[in-house]
Amino acid sequence: xxxxxxxxxxxxxxxxxxxxxxxxxxxxxxxxxxxxxxxxxxxxxxxxxxxxxxxxxxxxxxxxxxxxxxxxxxxxxxxxxxxxxxxxxxxxxxxxxxxxxxxxxxxxxxxxxxxxxxxxxxxxxxxxxxxxxxxxxxxxxxxxxxxxxxxxx
Amino acid sequence: xxxxxxxxxxxxxxxxxxxxxxxxxxxxxxxxxxxxxxxxxxxxxxxxxxxxxxxxxxxxxxxxxxxxxxxxxxxxxxxxxxxxxxxxxxxxxxxxxxxxxxxxxxxxxxxxxxxxxxxxxxxxxxxxxxxxxxxxxxxxxxxxxxxxxxxxxxxxxxxxxxxxxxxxxxxxxxxxxxxxxxxxxxxxxxxxxxxxxxxxxxxxxxxxxxxxxxxxxxxxxxxxxxxxxxxxxxxxxxxxxxxxxxxxxxxxxxxxxxxxxxxxxxxxxxxxxxxxxxxxxxxxxxxxxxxxxxxxxxxxxxxxxxxxxxxxxxxxxxxxxxxxxxxxxxxxxxxxxx
Numbered sequence: 155x156x157x158x159x160x161x162x163x164x165x166x167x168x169x170x171x172x173x174x175x176x177x178x179x180x181x182x183x184x185x186x187x188x189x190x191x192x193x194x195x196x197x198x199x200x201x202x203x204x205x206x207x208x209x210x211x212x213x214x215x216x217x218x219x220x221x222x223x224x225x226x227x228x229x230x231x232x233x234x235x236x237x238x239x240x241x242x243x244x245x246x247x248x249x250x251x252x253x254x255x256x257x258x259x260x261x262x263x264x265x266x267x268x269x270x271x272x273x274x275x276x277x278x279x280x281x282x283x284x285x286x287x288x289x290x291x292x293x294x295x296x297x298x299x300x301x302x303x304x305x306x307x
Numbered sequence: 308x309x310x311x312x313x314x315x316x317x318x319x320x321x322x323x324x325x326x327x328x329x330x331x332x333x334x335x336x337x338x339x340x341x342x343x344x345x346x347x348x349x350x351x352x353x354x355x356x357x358x359x360x361x362x363x364x365x366x367x368x369x370x371x372x373x374x375x376x377x378x379x380x381x382x383x384x385x386x387x388x389x390x391x392x393x394x395x396x397x398x399x400x401x402x403x404x405x406x407x408x409x410x411x412x413x414x415x416x417x418x419x420x421x422x423x424x425x426x427x428x429x430x431x432x433x434x435x436x437x438x439x440x441x442x443x444x445x446x447x448x449x450x451x452x453x454x455x456x457x458x459x460x461x462x463x464x465x466x467x468x469x470x471x472x473x474x475x476x477x478x479x480x481x482x483x484x485x486x487x488x489x490x491x492x493x494x495x496x497x498x499x500x501x502x503x504x505x506x507x508x509x510x511x512x513x514x515x516x517x518x519x520x521x522x523x524x525x526x527x528x529x530x531x532x533x534x535x536x537x538x539x540x541x542x543x544x545x546x547x548x549x550x551x552x553x554x555x556x557x558x559x560x561x562x563x564x565x566x567x568x569x570x571x572x573x574x575x576x577x578x579x580x581x582x583x584x585x586x587x588x589x590x591x592x593x594x595x596x597x598x599x600x601x602x603x604x605x606x607x608x609x610x611x612x613x614x615x616x617x618x619x620x621x622x623x624x625x626x627x628x629x630x631x632x633x634x635x636x637x638x639x640x641x642x643x644x645x
Contacts, residue, residue: 156382182357188565276616277355280605283582283618284354284490286573288497291469291488293339293415294350295388295395296361296375297497299408302529302560 155183160190168197185278186304328433331447331476332423338481339416340370343510347378347503354495355602366508370416372515390414391515397526398517405517406526409558415483422451425468430454439475441484442504446475467578480506491602491620530559536570542587544570545613549632551625553577574619581619583629588612610634 160183166172167180184191282301289297345366352359362379375388385400388408395408413421425431436448451472470492475485484504488497517523530536536559537544544559553576560571566589573582581603604626607616615633617626 155380178356178358185357276605276607279582279584279607279616280602280618281354281357282571282584283573283580283603284495285352285359286571286582287490287580288352288354288488288495290413291418291472291490292350292352292497293418293483293486293499294348294361294363294365294375295390295408295411295414296363296377297350297352297359298411299388299395299397300359300361300383302408302558303526304562 155179157183157187157190160184160187161193164190164193164197167194185275326435328435328449329423329426331435331449331481332419332426332433332451332474334481335449335474335476335483336416336419336423338477339414339419339483342480342482343368343507344482345505345508345510346501348499348501351498352495353498362502366510366514368510368515370414372510372512373414374514389515389517396517396523398521403521405521405523407523408526409529409531419483422468422472426451431468436473438478441475441477442501444484444504445478446484447478449474449476467575467580528561530561532556533559533572535559536561540568540570542568544572545585545615545633546572547583547629547632549628550574551576551579551621551629576621579620581617581621581626581629583633584616584618585633586614589614606630 160180163172163176163180167177172180184194285297285301289301292298345364347362347364350361350363360379361377364376364378365373367373371391373388373390377383377386377388387398387400389396389398389405395411396405397408398405422431426433430453432452432454434450434452436450439446439448451474453468453470469488469490471487471489473487474483476482477484482504485500486498489495525535527539530539533544533546533556539561554574555576557573557575557580560573562569562571567586569584569586571582571584574580603618603620604623605616605618606626607614608630609615611634613634615630617630619626621629
């Protein structure tokens with residue numbers, strides 16, 4: 155997996171919408187890519203902000219009110235719909251806008267840097283050793299070459 | 308009556324012998340050594356939660372020469388590997404440089420030769436499974452297993468052969484069209500399968516050599532010795548003063564991560580493999596708890612400005628002894644077991 159694909163899938167991953175196989179591929183990439191790890195952290199932080207926004211419960215008789223307004227003003231039904239929904243959705247929409255702006259700023263200011271310490275997991279090194287072992291039993295030399303030089307570069 | 312029995316025996320023997328597992332293995336070895344083939348194959352290596360998938364076109368002149376062009380992963384598409392006169396070269400697309408790869412693994416035919424020897428010595432058992440098809444071709448399915456696959460904790464390691472190897476051997480040509488290798492019971496696993504096959508293609512000799520204007524250099528990042536690797540590493544590489552009997556250094560890998568360089572010393576003993584990882588002035592590892600059953604021993608610790616890790620299917624006591632010889636100062640360092 156390369157960074158572009160990872161970035162496309164990161165929100166679906168945060169929201170738990172990836173298939174297990176896709177999630178595994180993305181996690182493998184994240185373990186090896188500090189840049190995408192930061193993208194994930196930023197996405198997770200944004201998701202937390204969105205979840206923490208206050209939620210407004212719609213009035214119990216909302217649908218009844220909407221129908222009544224439509225009946226009262228048949229010539230401009232869409233205007234009334236918009237007015238009702240705008241009130242309900244204004245706060246989360248503003249929150250979303252602020253979060254998106256912050257997300258964009260964070261992502262832009264977190265380009266890969268050799269000064270940033272990103273931890274590899276112990277599992278990643280166990281897997282690297284196992285890959286070296288397995289590659290020696292491959293009839294093709296390519297796995298051994300890629301393990302030594304990195305699958306992506 | 309006697310003549311009829313003799314005739315029956317003569318007719319039965321060649322057919323019966325053909326079905327013996329060792330003879331199919333020998334036939335596969337011979338096919339890999341001699342046949343000219345081309346095609347496309349997929350190799351998948353699954354370790355833990357990670358699967359690395361490689362797709363490649365290949366042209367092979369028996370065991371003498373081979374050309375491989377990478378199709379996937381997309382980041383490596385177009386890279387070429389060439390084998391001739393006992394050496395492997397790697398080339399990037401349109402580059403004027405080729406890189407000689409040190410200490411490459413055995414070729415397919417050599418692996419099968421090793422398997423034949425181990426089956427003949429009784430270390431590995433061979434059995435035939437029901438026939439199957441690959442690419443629409445009828446295949447004999449041959450499974451090779453270690454005679455003693457299960458080890459008790461800290462028992463001396465078994466011979467250096469995977470716990471199970473399954474080969475799908477083409478009945479007509481003897482070529483292995485599919486392979487599956489399990490290092491230990493269950494996982495990790497290497498799978499290789501041909502998705503296209505061309506028999507006896509016309510193979511030009513130029514296919515197996517780099518263009519004349521290409522300069523050949525040593526491949527960076529993989530080294531045969533610590534001394535060679537040291538030239539590419541910005542801290543003194545530490546080597547263990549204790550090694551298990553018969554241990555030899557297979558290769559040294561230098562990887563550059565976001566936090567700095569990691570050096571991997573990959574060793575082999577007659578019975579096992581192990582890797583020593585080291586980094587300097589950084590702590591690359593977040594330890595994540597217990598290893599699953601069937602995984603190799605792993606030991607990680609810090610000493611002075613160094614971070615070390617040892618992973619391998621050596622007895623735990625041996626790993627600790629190697630660690631001590633490298634300078635294991637952190638007594639609280641986590642150790643994991645099978």
